[in-house]
Amino acid sequence: xxxxxxxxxxxxxxxxxxxxxxxxxxxxxxxxxxxxxxxxxxxxxxxxxxxxxxxxxxxxxxxxxxxxxxxxxxxxxxxxxxxxxxxxxxxxxxxxxxxxxxxxxxxxxxxxxxx
Amino acid sequence: xxxxxxxxxxxxxxxxxxxxxxxxxxxxxxxxxxxxxxxxxxxxxxxxxxxxxxxxxxxxxxxxxxxxxxxxxxxxxxxxxxxxxxxxxxxxxxxxxxxxxxxxxxxxxxxxxxxxxxxxxxxxxxxxxxxxxx
Numbered sequence: 001x002x003x004x005x006x007x008x009x010x011x012x013x014x015x016x017x018x019x020x021x022x023x024x025x026x027x028x029x030x031x032x033x034x035x036x037x038x039x040x041x042x043x044x045x046x047x048x049x050x051x052x053x054x055x056x057x058x059x060x061x062x063x064x065x066x067x068x069x070x071x072x073x074x075x076x077x078x079x080x081x082x083x084x085x086x087x088x089x090x091x092x093x094x095x096x097x098x099x100x101x102x103x104x105x106x107x108x109x110x111x112x113x114x115x
Numbered sequence: 116x117x118x119x120x121x122x123x124x125x126x127x128x129x130x131x132x133x134x135x136x137x138x139x140x141x142x143x144x145x146x147x148x149x150x151x152x153x154x155x156x157x158x159x160x161x162x163x164x165x166x167x168x169x170x171x172x173x174x175x176x177x178x179x180x181x182x183x184x185x186x187x188x189x190x191x192x193x194x195x196x197x198x199x200x201x202x203x204x205x206x207x208x209x210x211x212x213x214x215x216x217x218x219x220x221x222x223x224x225x226x227x228x229x230x231x232x233x234x235x236x237x238x239x240x241x242x243x244x245x246x247x248x249x
Contacts, residue, residue, distance in 0.1 A: 022162055023126035055158055056223055060216035091226045092219055093208050
């Protein structure tokens with residue numbers, strides 16, 4: 001799993017590339033999100049366009065990232081889910097939890113300005 | 116077509132089981148999408164066997180058996196752990212459980228495969244997963 005971050009209009013965008021699984025990706029995602037929270041980031045957009053495979057451990061890490069941001073008064077959104085990740089989010093009913101977007105500009109605009 | 120594997124209780128074994136299941140499913144004629152779902156279900160089952168069943172104990176192994184018959188793929192994953200009561204696993208879709216970071220593996224397996232059965236082996240647990248060719 002490779003990860004890079006960039007900033008746009010006060011939002012930190014994390015571009016993930018690779019699987020998010022128990023053995024690959026989940027630990028890196030956790031570390032990255034915790035680091036960004038520690039740096040005071042309040043608006044996090046996870047770009048999953050290059051994530052073709054995720055398991056329930058990876059789903060757990062997305063949830064952990066979401067709740068960690070929320071508990072710090074921040075927001076986390078998901079961007080550009082691939083079909084397989086979409087399917088898992090649908091099966092596990094996590095559409096009720098995550099704000100999922102398919103357009104980066106619109107996703108950035110959707111963050112609350114007060115966060 | 117049948118393949119059996121005895122694997123160590125580590126994370127690499129999860130990948131091995133998943134890769135084998137996908138390859139056999141494709142060879143048996145399953146569509147790519149269904150092969151991906153089969154391999155994810157096997158991934159979850161192997162992860163449960165390694166982490167929860169065998170507790171990553173290097174003295175324990177998991178046994179994976181993949182059998183392709185006309186119209187059906189059957190995968191069995193066995194561990195050498197303390198046993199499992201699948202009926203006692205909380206519903207991950209319950210509102211109070213949606214934000215839990217774990218507890219979705221068996222639910223996902225049941226969603227991706229057509230039939231799922233558990234056997235207590237005393238010691239150990241076996242999960243049998245079946246997918247029908249569409």
